[in-house]
Amino acid sequence: MKNIIFDFGDVFLNLDKSATEQHLQNFGISEFDHETIAVNKKYERGLISTEAFIQFYTEKFQSLDKNTFTNAWNSILKNFPRHRLDFLQNLKAKNQYRLFLLSNTNALHIQWVKANISQYEDFKSCFEGFYLSHKIHLRKPDASVFEFILNQHNLKAKETLFIDDTQEHIESAKCLDLQTWHLNPKTDDVTQLFQQKHLHL
Structure with a gap:
């Protein structure tokens, strides 16, 4: 991976x-x-x-x-726990994986995030590519959005793990041969990535 x-x-x-x-x-x-x-x-x-x-x-x-x-x-938007940013920054510092973000979102939501989530810019800086659906005019689960990122960064699908909480998005990614983790926000935390997916740092 x-x-x-x-x-x-x-x-x-x-x-x-x-x-x-x-x-x-x-x-x-x-x-x-x-x-x-x-x-x-x-x-x-x-x-x-x-x-x-x-x-x-x-x-x-x-x-x-x-x-x-x-x-x-x-009102859908709540908070961004600090431990998740710490995890991500540590992951970036190790420089073992290329990191990307792909989010279905919109201008009003991002406006709220920028105003209310103080660590947003620190979070954004952790990614090589930061893709918001309203900026790239593509959204999950359409295959074209995954193909766009793979092509943009010359990534191989089988070497790429996609993490999302929506089953429909996971199924679409699987069809393109991406590895996947369907994260359940009620029981899982992104910081458990290396236990869940048996990856190594």
Whole structure:
């Protein structure tokens, strides 16, 4: 194993994946229809602006204004435990693996992270390649996003470990012959990498 591609949310940054939905229920929004899901995915790929994204929600759901929606949207984001950054910095210092980040995220979430997670820049500097879906206009689980990173850095799939908390993303990576670790945020911690995957430092 020569390369490791990490996910961000629920691997390093703790999430509450039901929080946004719960917040929106307070405004009478019980579920996302196909149109809303499609807009969310477009925003995650950076294909529409933050202004257009917020406008879509506030026009579609009259009970929302810009602030209430933004707060609800960002409520999924929680905290970044320090021990995970320490682990990553130690891993980088050993210089045994090439390290990459691949995250499905969006401009509003990253804006919140930059404002609220003090170690964000230190975290970002640990990676040779730092790929956010809204910046590269590609998102998991599409095969094209994995192929993009492999090609960009001349990586061999079989020498590359991909770590993610979402089964659908793991299955897509497996189809391209990447090694995988489906991390369960309820029972696993990224710092257990070397126990879980029998890698060596």
